[in-house]
Amino acid sequence: DVQMTQSPSSLSASIGDRVTITCRASQSISTYVNWYQQKPGKAPNLLIYAASPLQSGVPSRFSGNGSGTDFTLTISSLQPEDFATYYCQQSYSTPITFGQGTRLEIK
Amino acid sequence: QVQLVQSGAEMMKPGASMKVSCTASGYTFTNHYIHWVRQAPGQGLEWMGMIDPGGDDTSYAQKFQGRVTMTRDTSTNTVYMAMSSLTSDDTAVFYCAKDQAVRAARGIIDLGYDSWGQGTLVTVSS
Numbered sequence: 001d002v003q004m005t006q007s008p009s010s011l012s013a014s015i016g017d018r019v020t021i022t023c024r025a026s027q028s029i030s031t032y033v034n035w036y037q038q039k040p041g042k043a044p045n046l047l048i049y050a051a052s053p054l055q056s057g058v059p060s061r062f063s064g065n066g067s068g069t070d071f072t073l074t075i076s077s078l079q080p081e082d083f084a085t086y087y088c089q090q091s092y093s094t095p096i097t098f099g100q101g102t103r104l105e106i107k
Numbered sequence: 108q109v110q111l112v113q114s115g116a117e118m119m120k121p122g123a124s125m126k127v128s129c130t131a132s133g134y135t136f137t138n139h140y141i142h143w144v145r146q147a148p149g150q151g152l153e154w155m156g157m158i159d160p161g162g163d164d165t166s167y168a169q170k171f172q173g174r175v176t177m178t179r180d181t182s183t184n185t186v187y188m189a190m191s192s193l194t195s196d197d198t199a200v201f202y203c204a205k206d207q208a209v210r211a212a213r214g215i216i217d218l219g220y221d222s223w224g225q226g227t228l229v230t231v232s233s
Contacts, residue, residue, distance in 0.1 A: 031217070032217045033217075034217065034219035034220070036152075036219075036220075038152075043202055043204075043223035043224065043225060043226055044144075044152065044202075044204075044220075044223060045223075046207070046219045046220060046221050048219075049207065049217060049218045049219035050216070050217045050218065050219075055219065055221065087151065087152055089152075089154075089219070091217045091219075092217075094166055094168070095154055095168040095169065095170075096142070096154040096157075097154065098151055098152040098153070098154065099151075100151050101151045101152075
């Protein structure tokens with residue numbers, strides 16, 4: 001199974017900050033990585049697919065990068081609605097696996 | 108618009124079986140795989156498996172093999188996920204999610220899951 005190690009597990013930041021979340025795969029997975037945002041009590045929401053393209057309707061302050069084993073999700077300027085939990089996901093091979101999640105909190 | 112509507116919350120006894128439904132609308136049901144994802148209270152996301160509504164092909168995570176069955180009914184655009192031999196460890200919210208890639212392209216391109224059901228809370232307790 002491909003393990004996805006996500007860091008940090010939690011992060012405190014302020015409105016306007018630039019934040020980066022990292023995901024490392026246990027083997028090379030090309031660009032088969034997606035990023036989701038989840039708010040309490042809600043289903044996840046797709047932000048980035050195939051490592052870097054922005055899903056339709058997602059604000060441009062979100063961006064994704066990486067290939068092979070190392071991937072990043074960056075929020076360029078945090079807004080109040082961005083405080084949530086973020087997950088990376090690999091779909092290179094089954095079983096499809098998610099990172100442990102990063103909880104982004106207001107400082 | 109694309110919508111996935113799941114069945115309501117369930118309370119189950121240990122050892123029982125459960126079946127959750129996911130009814131799709133707003134797109135061609137048979138063109139996109141449906142995945143099931145589990146989330147235990149306060150925990151992360153866990154992929155359970157997927158079904159091809161256009162061909163009935165299924166793939167399950169090893170952890171759930173033999174205990175989970177995914178089926179579909181093309182007459183009602185509904186996918187079902189059944190799980191047997193429930194324990195308290197199965198208490199979770201179960202989500203269905205639509206693969207954004209059309210089924211012919213699945214495995215070739217990766218477009219993520221663009222639409223999710225609202226989630227079904229299953230509580231297993233004696």
